[in-house]
Amino acid sequence: xxxxxxxxxxxxxxxxxxxxxxxxxxxxxxxxxxxxxxxxxxxxxxxxxxxxxxxxxxxxxxxxxxxxxxxxxxxxxxxxxxxxxxxxxxxxxxxxxxxxxxxxxxxxxxxxxxxxxxxxxxxxxxxxxxxxxxxxxxxxxxxxxxxxxxxxxxxxxxxxxxxxxxxxxxxxxxxxxxxxxxxxxxxxxxxxxxxxxxxxxxxxxxxxxxxxxxxxxxxxxxxxxxxxxxxxxxxxxxxxxxxxxxxxxxxxxxxxxxxxxxxxxxxxxxxxxxxxxxxxxxxxxxxxxxxxxxxxxxxxxxxxxxxxxxxxxxxxxxxxxxxxxxxxxxxxxxxxxxxxxxxxxxxxxxxxxxxxxxxxxxxxxxxxxxxxxxxxxxxxxxxxxxxxxxxxxxxxxxxxxxxxxxxxxxxxxxxxxxxxxxxxxxxxxxxxxxxxxxxxxxxxxxxxxxxxxxxxxxxxxxxxxxxxxxxxxxxxxxxxxxxxxxxxxxxxxxxxxxx
Amino acid sequence: xxxxxxxxxxxxxxxxxxxxxxxxxxxxxxxxxxxxxxxxxxxxxxxxxxxxxxxxxxxxxxxxxxxxxxxxxxxxxxxxxxxxxxxxxxxxxxxxxxxxxxxxxxxxxxxxxxxxxxxxxxxxxxxxxxxxxxxxxxxxxxxxxxxxxxxxxxxxxxxxxxxxxxxxxxxxxxxxxxxxxxxxxxxxxxxxxxxxxxxxxxxxxxxxxxxxxxxxxxxxxxxxxxxxxxxxxxxxxxxxxxxxxxxxxxxxxxxxxxxxxxxxxxxxxxxxxxxxxxxxxxxxxxxxxxxxxxxxxxxxxxxxxxxxxxxxxxxxxxxxxxxxxxxxxxxxxxxxxxxxxxxxxxxxxxxxxxx
Numbered sequence: 001x002x003x004x005x006x007x008x009x010x011x012x013x014x015x016x017x018x019x020x021x022x023x024x025x026x027x028x029x030x031x032x033x034x035x036x037x038x039x040x041x042x043x044x045x046x047x048x049x050x051x052x053x054x055x056x057x058x059x060x061x062x063x064x065x066x067x068x069x070x071x072x073x074x075x076x077x078x079x080x081x082x083x084x085x086x087x088x089x090x091x092x093x094x095x096x097x098x099x100x101x102x103x104x105x106x107x108x109x110x111x112x113x114x115x116x117x118x119x120x121x122x123x124x125x126x127x128x129x130x131x132x133x134x135x136x137x138x139x140x141x142x143x144x145x146x147x148x149x150x151x152x153x154x155x156x157x158x159x160x161x162x163x164x165x166x167x168x169x170x171x172x173x174x175x176x177x178x179x180x181x182x183x184x185x186x187x188x189x190x191x192x193x194x195x196x197x198x199x200x201x202x203x204x205x206x207x208x209x210x211x212x213x214x215x216x217x218x219x220x221x222x223x224x225x226x227x228x229x230x231x232x233x234x235x236x237x238x239x240x241x242x243x244x245x246x247x248x249x250x251x252x253x254x255x256x257x258x259x260x261x262x263x264x265x266x267x268x269x270x271x272x273x274x275x276x277x278x279x280x281x282x283x284x285x286x287x288x289x290x291x292x293x294x295x296x297x298x299x300x301x302x303x304x305x306x307x308x309x310x311x312x313x314x315x316x317x318x319x320x321x322x323x324x325x326x327x328x329x330x331x332x333x334x335x336x337x338x339x340x341x342x343x344x345x346x347x348x349x350x351x352x353x354x355x356x357x358x359x360x361x362x363x364x365x366x367x368x369x370x371x372x373x374x375x376x377x378x379x380x381x382x383x384x385x386x387x388x389x390x391x392x393x394x395x396x397x398x399x400x401x402x403x404x405x406x407x408x409x410x411x412x413x414x415x416x417x418x419x420x421x422x423x424x425x426x427x428x429x430x431x432x433x434x435x436x437x438x439x440x441x442x443x444x445x446x447x448x449x450x451x452x453x454x455x456x457x458x459x460x461x462x463x464x465x466x467x468x469x470x471x472x473x474x475x476x477x478x479x480x481x482x483x484x485x486x487x488x489x490x491x492x493x494x495x496x497x498x499x
Numbered sequence: 500x501x502x503x504x505x506x507x508x509x510x511x512x513x514x515x516x517x518x519x520x521x522x523x524x525x526x527x528x529x530x531x532x533x534x535x536x537x538x539x540x541x542x543x544x545x546x547x548x549x550x551x552x553x554x555x556x557x558x559x560x561x562x563x564x565x566x567x568x569x570x571x572x573x574x575x576x577x578x579x580x581x582x583x584x585x586x587x588x589x590x591x592x593x594x595x596x597x598x599x600x601x602x603x604x605x606x607x608x609x610x611x612x613x614x615x616x617x618x619x620x621x622x623x624x625x626x627x628x629x630x631x632x633x634x635x636x637x638x639x640x641x642x643x644x645x646x647x648x649x650x651x652x653x654x655x656x657x658x659x660x661x662x663x664x665x666x667x668x669x670x671x672x673x674x675x676x677x678x679x680x681x682x683x684x685x686x687x688x689x690x691x692x693x694x695x696x697x698x699x700x701x702x703x704x705x706x707x708x709x710x711x712x713x714x715x716x717x718x719x720x721x722x723x724x725x726x727x728x729x730x731x732x733x734x735x736x737x738x739x740x741x742x743x744x745x746x747x748x749x750x751x752x753x754x755x756x757x758x759x760x761x762x763x764x765x766x767x768x769x770x771x772x773x774x775x776x777x778x779x780x781x782x783x784x785x786x787x788x789x790x791x792x793x794x795x796x797x798x799x800x801x802x803x804x805x806x807x808x809x810x811x812x813x814x815x816x817x818x819x820x821x822x823x824x825x826x827x828x829x830x831x832x833x834x835x836x837x838x839x840x841x842x843x844x845x846x847x848x849x850x851x852x853x854x
Contacts, residue, residue: 304732324736333734344727346795355724355735358717365716374551463508 013062037210042454055079091153240485264309269295282462303334332410343393379408400431558815578810579698595726595794603662608758613768615677637751641744679766727795
């Protein structure tokens with residue numbers, strides 16, 4: 001098995017986005033007729049690596065060879081021409097045309113368009129790969145379930161007869177039956193000598209499918225193991241094994257009474273959430289991408305409706321139907337997508353900081369620019385926002401300072417509860433530790449803080465208590481002393497809950 | 500000689516006199532006065548002023564009639580009506596929307612003001628009735644957008660046709676009533692106050708009001724916020740629906756005032772002539788003045804300067820005997836050039852990093 005020819009070899013792949021090093025010196029080998037699993041936590045660099053293979057990004061450094069010939073992919077078309085297909089996790093499906101046209105999109109122009117022939121060919125292909133009962137060739141893109149959309153995306157790849165196929169968590173939207181079919185398809189690809197890369201968090205799948213496992217951690221290459229020579233525990237160790245001492249550790253603040261309580265809260269995104277946060281407590285929420293963490297935050301913040309259960313702030317049940325209600329209840333929310341969901345990029349630091357408290361800075365409807373400037377100055381000093389002046393356009397600030405502006409906006413409301421979704425994402429190390437210090441200070445002032453983070457060391461370093469989510473539910477709760485990366489990861493990958 | 504441009508100057512200085520930024524950093528080392536003027540007035544506005552001066556100079560050299568007081572009054576009154584629509588259109592655009600139906604609302608208001616006046620012989624009733632109808636039209640637009648979840652362009656494209664149709668139905672497609680003998684309508688059309696034509700005063704009043712609201716009030720700031728980032732605004736507790744409906748209602752009211760001015764100028768209610776096509780001129784002026792169609796950006800000062808530039812250009816070309824068809828081409832070219840320059844200057848951001 002180890003003597004299969006190497007179809008793709010990536011060596012020393014390095015890629016940075018601004019100050020953020022996404023990949024450094026990553027190695028990957030995909031062999032014809034083998035399945036190589038790619039593993040790592042959120043943010044380990046798997047997606048970036050796949051995007052490089054797909055030609056979306058060019059690596060800053062490193063060599064990509066196909067059959068031993070070094071290649072550079074300028075765009076996805078180059079990657080496809082080289083016989084490589086990356087299957088997207090959230091495929092683009094054209095709503096108004098049939099499955100057949102969706103599968104052959106892009107190659108329709110090359111043959112005289114004959115709908116009948118196209119449908120026949122599609123049926124043949126669906127049958128060949130075992131999906132003829134799962135999906136109809138005539139069905140419109142708009143009628144497809146997430147699982148069927150994923151299958152269309154997979155079919156797009158296999159009908160183009162590539163030599164290398166990369167799957168990015170293909171089973172996350174599939175049911176058990178489709179997973180079985182997918183595994184059969186992968187076996188068939190393997191038998192035809194195609195090299196397969198398979199990204200997944202699910203250990204069970206990986207031990208069933210893969211021949212080799214490559215592990216990434218924090219953008220670096222950890223190692224490649226033959227499946228036969230490794231086990232679950234070793235893989236978890238490879239994924240998390242990190243020196244924790246360099247990360248922030250805070251002294252817990254004295255805890256007050258329970259400020260925020262969720263009782264059996266559910267809606268279309270989350271289910272049966274019971275959660276409490278006390279004054280002065282920092283509660284971490286961990287989980288894999290898609291576990292429903294951001295959705296839970298948006299539900300508490302009033303952006304998503306609560307369908308069942310209730311939200312209690314300060315012993316008072318609040319009917320939160322829109323963000324304004326949660327603000328009134330004393331909840332502040334810094335969303336994950338800073339630029340898209342929090343900032344007015346074209347407006348000044350002053351404008352952004354004053355957004356929520358504008359009314360209180362005004363006499364009747366007239367905004368007091370003096371009060372506003374005073375507010376901006378207070379928080380520029382207190383949070384050490386590095387900006388030439390309060391009038392600076394927020395779009396021109398660095399990510400860390402932008403995040404501080406968002407924090408300033410909510411601190412100005414003197415919140416009882418602060419929800420921080422990925423507060424340090426895309427921020428350089430220096431600004432990160434400043435954000436941690438701010439969180440710590442807030443806790444000592446008696447604010448109840450929830451921190452959602454995909455970075456386990458961050459969750460462990462900053463939290464007094466941790467909830468782990470999987471598939472829209474809370475799969476476990478860990479105290480500071482119980483918590484470890486291994487335990488969090490085990491709860492996050494809890495396949496019983498996920499299924 | 501310079502009377503009208505003097506009259507215009509206070510408008511501009513009122514708009515560009517941005518007090519808050521001036522004392523922002525007293526301790527900062529002395530920037531050159533030139534720099535300071537540029538940052539206060541804004542590069543956008545400076546280029547518009549420069550363009551106006553250029554056009555005025557070229558036309559004035561070629562035809563001395565241009566600088567006569569009557570001609571400047573012609574320009575002033577010609578831009579008053581489109582100016583009103585451009586001012587409210589700017590607010591709608593800053594909110595991140597668009598209102599194509601303003602011309603039709605003006606036509607409907609023109610007809611109804613004349614008809615109500617004719618049947619009640621009260622100018623006040625005519626004016627109030629027309630404004631009320633404008634507000635209702637705006638409410639309809641706002642409700643279609645908010646509750647029907649329809650894109651603003653499509654919603655107002657539909658009401659553009661519908662309101663125009665209603666105006667034609669109630670007027671039987673003809674000019675209605677005669678307001679030419681009523682002192683109030685005559686005052687609106689040809690009167691002056693302290694030597695300034697009433698039409699221009701109405702525009703100045705509405706523009707100053709809009710400027711103050713946008714710049715100095717919570718309402719204005721929230722309009723910029725909603726247009727700049729509606730998700731952030733919603734998460735920040737702003738009731739976006741209320742702002743959309745409110746802005747469209749105000750727009751309807753101001754469009755109705757424009758319609759009343761059309762009635763006053765022509766002496767009768769006009770269902771279509773005089774108002775058709777104004778919506779596009781209003782959007783042109785707003786875009787030329789620096790309002791970004793994606794919302795969150797724009798100012799009344801820029802729009803007013805653009806209205807003046809377009810008015811001067813049209814008047815000058817007419818004086819120079821340029822074919823009307825070429826005038827349209829010139830306007831279009833001006834807009835394209837201006838917007839392309841804006842885009843290049845703003846330096847559209849590079850492709851972002853992955854989410």
